[in-house]
Amino acid sequence: MFKVIEECLKMALTRDLEKPTIGxxxxxxxxxxxxxxxRIYREGIAVSLEKSGVFKIGELLHDFLSGALKSDGTLTCEFEKPIVLAVKHGESWIRISGRVDAVLSVNGENVVLEVKSISKLPGKSLEHHVMQIQPYLLALNNQRGLIVYLEKHRLSWRIFEVPFDGKLMDSILKRAKTLHESxxxxxxxxxxxxxxxxxxxxGSKCEESKLGPSSPPPSSKVLLKK
Ligand code: SF4
Incomplete structure (x- = not known):
């Protein structure tokens, strides 16, 4: 019986090799x-069971927050809303594609909501999350969004408002173009x-990984979420 349960758990956590499409x-x-x-685009990533477990906890916390928001009669919520921005680069087009965790409608205003599960609540919104939310704000023509951090161990939270920032949007587009060229x-x-x-x-392919961090890590990791 132990073995059957363990196999079921492993199956539930096993993910296919993730290899995104160039462009x-x-x-x-x-x-x-x-x-x-x-390297993710060229080689793909096989997500380990351990990392897959971390993803799963994140998904469960997302579900928890979705359920909490749905229970409020005054909010209109749209979950997992897809967005695509197309940008001309030289002779080709590249696309920025993602899914917004939730778009809330409050008093006629739409607000983008991004949910992050995290091991320790930060004192301010983390730089890479602020950058991530910019294309969502642009695609949905929102001037501000909210990032909700949910702490995994205690299920406590902290919420930060993030305005649209044209310069950050420029830098994320520049990164996409540089990556595309590479x-x-x-x-x-x-x-x-x-x-x-x-x-x-x-890390095993890079000397850099053995040198230690050049800057202190924020308390969450960058994950691939389409
Ligand atoms: S180990 Fe560091 S330098 Fe090497 S690919 Fe990963 S993040 Fe980049």
């Missing part, structure tokens, strides 16, 4: 180091040492 870039991944993204020319970007190296799936 389509994801707001959740674009703030990540360019070499890591390059991928289409098969010319990998240079390694960049950062806190991400510690969590990177490709």
């Amino acid at each position: 389509v870039y994801y707001p959740s991944l674009l703030p990540s180091r360019l070499l890591r993204q390059y 991928l289409t020319s098969k010319n990998p970007p240079k390694p960049e040492r950062s806190w991400e190296c510690k969590y990177c799936e490709f």
